[in-house]
Amino acid sequence: MNAGSVNLKTSEQIEGMRASGRLLARALALVEEAVAPGVTTDELNTVADEYIRDHGGTPSFLGVPAAAPGIAPFPGSICASTNDVIVHGIPSGNALQEGDIIGIDCGVILDGWHSDSAVTVAVGEVDDEAERLIAVTRNALDAAVAAALPGNRLGDVGAAVQGLVESAGFSVVRRFVGHGIGKAMHEPPQVPNFGAAGSGAVLEVGTALAIEPMVNVGSPDVRFDADGWTARSADGSLSAHFEHTVVVGATGPIVLTQRAGA
C-alpha cells in the first residue's frame, strides 16, 4: 500500500534534488557513451560508480535491500538489464554483443537528495523491432512526463504510458511501478505505468516522482532469476525501460535528470 502521504518539496528542496539529478544525468550520459560491443556491464558499472563518487555523490543502488527475504542486497551501482531483462539486472563480466539492447538504471544521493533515472540504448546495430521498442518506450516516458501537471491525477500519468504503448502493440509491465522520491529513493506514492485517466491521487505542485515505463514486446508477465533481482519478461521477449526524476512544477513538469542533448 501507499503508506504515508506525499512529501511535497519546497523550491529550495527542489534545487537540492536538481543538483543530484544533474550529476546523475552526466553519469548516465557517460555510461551511455561507453556502451559498445565487447564492453562488460561490470565496466559500465565502474564508469558510473567512479564518476558519481568523484563528484561528491553516492550511488544509491549499491546495497539496496531486496523486497523478498533471503536475498542479498543489490550488489551494483547501476542496474544493467540486457534484452529480455526488464529491470534490476546485476552488472557482470558478460560482454555486450552487437544487436543487444541494454537498459541502464542508476541512482544518486547528493547532499541527502535522491535522484533516479534510466535509459535503454542499442548496442551497435539492432533490428527494427528493438529500435521501435526503444522509441516507443522513450515516447511513453515523454508522454508521462507531459501528463505530470498540477491538478492532473496519477492515473493520467499511467494512462499516458499505457495508451501509447498498447497502441504500438507492446505491453506495459505491471509488476513494477515508479515511485515518489526525495530524501529516500522510494517515497509514496507509487506511480503505475497503467491506469484510467482521471483516477488516482491528484498531483500537487512540489510532488517529486520517478516515472519509469517498462515495456515488453510480448506479454507483460515477469519472472525472476535465481539471484532474486534480475526480472525478465516471462516469454523471453525484449524489454525496454526509461526513467526520469520529475517534479510537478506550478508551470509544468520539471525534469531533474535531463541529459544534455537528449
Add this chain to the structure above:
Amino acid sequence: MAQRSAREARTADSNGKSKSPMIEVEGEVVDTLPNTMFLVRPIGPNGKPLRLVTGSDEDEPPAILAHLSGRMRLRFIRVGVGDRVKLELSPYDLTRGRITWRLRNERVE
C-alpha cells in the same frame, strides 16, 4: 530503481490462496450463439492470435466457447461479433471460458 507494485503483491497473495488461478486473456468475438454463449478467438498482447491449445494443427488457433459472466448478464452488457473482450479460462480446460469484460473498442483498427 523500480519499486515492486503493492497492488501486484496483493493479487499475488490472493492467487496463492486459491488453488487454480484463472488465466486471463483478451479475445475477439467471432460468433454469437444461443444462451449468451460466444465463440471467441484469443488474441495475444501483441495483437496476434494466441494459440492456447497445442497439438491442433490447423493454421488458425481454435476459438474458445465462452459464456457471459453472471455479473455481465445482470448488468445487461451486450456483446456482439467483433467486440474485444476479456476472458477468464480455467487452467484445466483452455477450450472454454467466461467473458468477464467487454473492452472499449478503440484498440480495434
